[in-house]
Amino acid sequence: MGEILRGRAFKLGDNINTDYIIAGKYTKTLDYAFLAEHLLEDVDPTIAKRIKRGDFLVAGKNFGCGSSREQAAIAIKYAGISAVLAKSFARIFFRNAINLGLPALVCDTDLVDEGDELELDIETLSLKNLSKSIPIPVVPLNKIMVNILREGGLVPYLKKHGDYVF
Amino acid sequence: MGKTIIEKILQAHTKDEVKPDRLIEADIDLAFANDITAPLAIEDFKLMGAKKVFDPEKVALIPDHFTPNKDIKSAEQAKLVKEFAKEYGIKHYFEVGRGGIEHVLLHEEGLTLPGDVIIGADSHSCTYGALGCFATGVGSTDLAAAWALGKLWFKVPRTMKFIYHGKLKRWVGGKDIILFTIGQIGVDGALYRAMEFSGDVIRELPMDDRFTICNMVIEAGGKCGVIEPDEKTIEYLNGRAKRNYRIFKSDPDAEYEKIYEWDLSELEPQVAMPHSPANVKGVSQLRGVKVDQVVIGSCTNGRLRDLAIAAEILKGKKVHPDVRVIIFPGTQRVYKEALKLGYIETFIESGAAVSTPTCGPCLGGHMGVLAKGETCISTTNRNFIGRMGHKDSYVYLASPAVAAASAIAGEIASPEEVMKG
Structure with missing residues (x-):
């Protein structure tokens, strides 16, 4: 904990659905590295190769709409993405990301341009745009999500606590 | 309150x-x-x-x-x-x-x-x-x-x-x-x-x-x-x-x-155009859009009433020569009922393929995947880029009635017209 994540921003538009994040035809496997290789393939066939560990996905509104496939959040996480930032999230994706320990944060993503250097403090969830030298206010997660994220996801959370804590 | x-x-x-x-x-x-x-x-x-x-x-x-x-x-x-x-x-x-x-x-x-x-x-x-x-x-x-x-x-x-x-x-x-x-x-x-x-x-x-x-x-x-x-x-x-x-x-x-x-008395059959379920127009505004494939079924429209409507329209008619039609009853029970009621025979006689229940084509999985440049009118629920196959394919979402009518016409068509014709 207390980890600081740094990386570049990959900008995406509004309503990026889970079919775009990982196409249905790739969902019949638990091979996470394979999923990551096909991340956002129909939107930008080169993006999976260009993403480096620590980078951020920065989207518009309703990110992750459509299918409940958790493979979408898995593909993002195993591609090495630090966090997904969006103006709003579709609710199933939002829960899936947090359940996997992948920060999904609501903020004004117009404050970020393609390629900007971003920094996220995982403990406090405070976000900075280093390229523009500005802090980016983040909408706080609810307390359950904060607890789950702190433990690195729902599986490690339940292993430790055995139940939900309100 | x-x-x-x-x-x-x-x-x-x-x-x-x-x-x-x-x-x-x-x-x-x-x-x-x-x-x-x-x-x-x-x-x-x-x-x-x-x-x-x-x-x-x-x-x-x-x-x-x-x-x-x-x-x-x-x-x-x-x-x-x-x-x-x-x-x-x-x-x-x-x-x-x-x-x-x-x-x-x-x-x-x-x-x-x-x-x-x-x-x-x-x-x-x-x-x-x-x-x-x-x-x-x-x-x-x-x-x-x-x-x-x-x-x-x-x-x-x-x-x-x-x-x-x-x-x-x-x-x-x-x-x-x-x-x-x-x-x-x-x-x-x-x-x-x-x-x-x-x-x-x-x-x-x-x-x-x-x-x-x-x-x-x-x-x-x-x-x-x-x-x-x-x-x-x-x-x-x-x-x-x-x-x-x-x-x-x-x-x-x-x-x-x-x-x-809303008052829906004047509502005509609706169609969602590529690549969003919110990109909706009345069927009359989309006449003439040629289709390569028609899919009738799925968790959205694979129930008995859906098949009954499709059968009513396809009965005694033939699927357009340029079109392939794939019909998926939602469950084994729906399939059996449709068989008893003669719908399955109607579909086969019209030139449609009838498949065992599966989600396959809806998510571009199998049993009806689209090639580059192909257009499908489907009774499923999503028409995102690449949803049913190649990223350069096109999915229109509609009811079983519009899908069946389009199967006969070879282009997006209203059931009313096809039934008159």
Whole structure:
């Protein structure tokens, strides 16, 4: 904990659905590295190769709409993405990301341009745009999500606590 | 201030106080998954250290997406699901040949009932709200937690009410109502919200059309859709319900975040154009769009009434020479009924292929994948880029009536015209 994540921003538009994040035809496997290789393939066939560990996905509104496939959040996480930032999230994706320990944060993503250097403090969830030298206010997660994220996801959370804590 | 039906259902399943935006922990009546989402949930369930499911009667497993197994990878996934069902004593496991598409099957089996709290690891789990329950889609990890604990946390959704007045024209039904609604409010128009459907039009609608409406609330970002139970609901459940159930209704002074009210008397059949379910126009505005493939079926429109409408239009007619038509009954029972009623023969005589129940083509999985440049009119629920195949293919969403009419015309066509012609 207390980890600081740094990386570049990959900008995406509004309503990026889970079919775009990982196409249905790739969902019949638990091979996470394979999923990551096909991340956002129909939107930008080169993006999976260009993403480096620590980078951020920065989207518009309703990110992750459509299918409940958790493979979408898995593909993002195993591609090495630090966090997904969006103006709003579709609710199933939002829960899936947090359940996997992948920060999904609501903020004004117009404050970020393609390629900007971003920094996220995982403990406090405070976000900075280093390229523009500005802090980016983040909408706080609810307390359950904060607890789950702190433990690195729902599986490690339940292993430790055995139940939900309100 | 009164409560909505969704607030009352949630309150009956939790010790916490139910109010919009509050976090609650609710007991689960049914938690199910398919061959894409279950393997991940099974992995998580074991990693959590869970030794047994909270109640084997309240878990269902339905291999339907890449089944009958498309290839070795999908066969391995389906095998995992089957073995888990055996190992953990899951009674409601539906093998190929005895099941079908989950969201047509579970209500048909009487496993989803009014007043229930239901979660499914599939976004179209919102379908069951048509029976007057709270039903929503979750991811695999949330599902695994519910299998272990028998409960899950929720944020209580605010409710939006949709009231439809008037009398529908011939060939206009549930699919047109939900496409029209999504077209009006957009793909995030009901984000995180419960969508309550009501009015004269809904009361007149058969159950199969009501399922179609609630099935697609996720396409507007909705958390759940709901229709208050009435005599049609009770008739549907007679001889089918596997448990006792409770009927809830919204109070007259319930609080709604927003109320939409429309008169649908003049509504024509609706079509969602590529690449968004909200990109909706009336069928008359799309005449002349050539189609290569027609798909009739899916969790949205694979019920008996859907096939009855398609058969009525295709009877005695031939599919256009340039078009391939693939029809998927939603379940084995729907298939058998359609066979008895002569629909299957009508389809085959018209030149359509009839497939065993599967989700295959809807998600570009198998059994009807599109090539580059191809156009499909489909009764499914999503038309995103690449959804049914190549990223340069085009999907139009419509009702079984419009899909069947288009199959004959070889281009997008209204049922009225085709029946006249």
